[in-house]
Amino acid sequence: MKFTSTLIKGKLIKRYKRFFVDIKANNSVLTAHCPNTGSMMGLLNEGNNVWISKSDDPKRKLKYTLEMIETQKKLVGVNTHRANRIVQHGLENKLLKEFKSVKKIKPEFKYSDDTRFDFLCDKNIIEVKNVTLIRDNKYAEFPDAVTTRGSKHLNKLTNSIKKGYIPYVLFLTQIQDINHFRIAKDIDKNYYQNYLLAKKSGVKFLAYRCFLSSKEIKIERKINIINE
Numbered sequence: 001m002k003f004t005s006t007l008i009k010g011k012l013i014k015r016y017k018r019f020f021v022d023i024k025a026n027n028s029v030l031t032a033h034c035p036n037t038g039s040m041m042g043l044l045n046e047g048n049n050v051w052i053s054k055s056d057d058p059k060r061k062l063k064y065t066l067e068m069i070e071t072q073k074k075l076v077g078v079n080t081h082r083a084n085r086i087v088q089h090g091l092e093n094k095l096l097k098e099f100k101s102v103k104k105i106k107p108e109f110k111y112s113d114d115t116r117f118d119f120l121c122d123k124n125i126i127e128v129k130n131v132t133l134i135r136d137n138k139y140a141e142f143p144d145a146v147t148t149r150g151s152k153h154l155n156k157l158t159n160s161i162k163k164g165y166i167p168y169v170l171f172l173t174q175i176q177d178i179n180h181f182r183i184a185k186d187i188d189k190n191y192y193q194n195y196l197l198a199k200k201s202g203v204k205f206l207a208y209r210c211f212l213s214s215k216e217i218k219i220e221r222k223i224n225i226i227n228e
Contacts, residue, residue, distance in 0.1 A: 007051035032064035077174030083130040090219035141184040181207035
């Protein structure tokens with residue numbers, strides 16, 4: 001997935017009201033939209049390098065959007081709105097080896113009245129989870145806060161097996177040069193237990209890391225899921 005224009009580099013000042021970040025760039029203070037409503041644990045230190053995109057849409061109140069933050073000398077993609085576009089690009093360009101032979105890619109699959117999953121690829125359901133948490137400069141982790149919605153998805157994916165689907169959770173790891181992923185069980189014990197139950201029931205789990213630059217973000221390669 002390529003950005004429509006090269007990103008602007010700046011320094012993080014602060015995030016506030018969840019949706020706003022102040023950034024110093026080109027000797028000015030800019031207010032950008034923060035498209036990540038999560039905790040963004042470990043990413044919001046004042047002075048961190050950040051990259052923002054600029055929109056020329058006259059209807060937008062904020063021209064700038066926060067796209068990437070540098071932490072622990074690694075770029076991290078924080079725009080959750082781009083996650084599915086990155087995965088769709090990966091599916092269409094055969095970057096995910098498990099889905100190279102799929103013939104039909106359907107985004108926003110309505111599974112039931114109260115549940116949509118990100119993709120249906122033939123009989124494969126794919127639920128995408130954007131991963132931005134990195135601790136110890138070694139492990140990418142999910143979630144970065146308690147996620148009741150994530151647990152609901154795991155239960156629904158388990159249920160889908162009875163209906164003939166092959167369910168996957170894809171941890172899209174937008175963290176540069178990371179090689180290992182694990183569930184942050186100290187942050188959400190309930191999600192971890194549901195993860196173990198779903199895995200035992202047949203739900204498949206994948207983690208792929210991304211290549212990130214000021215010009216594009218794309219799926220790079222599969223990484224290890226560490227079970228502890």
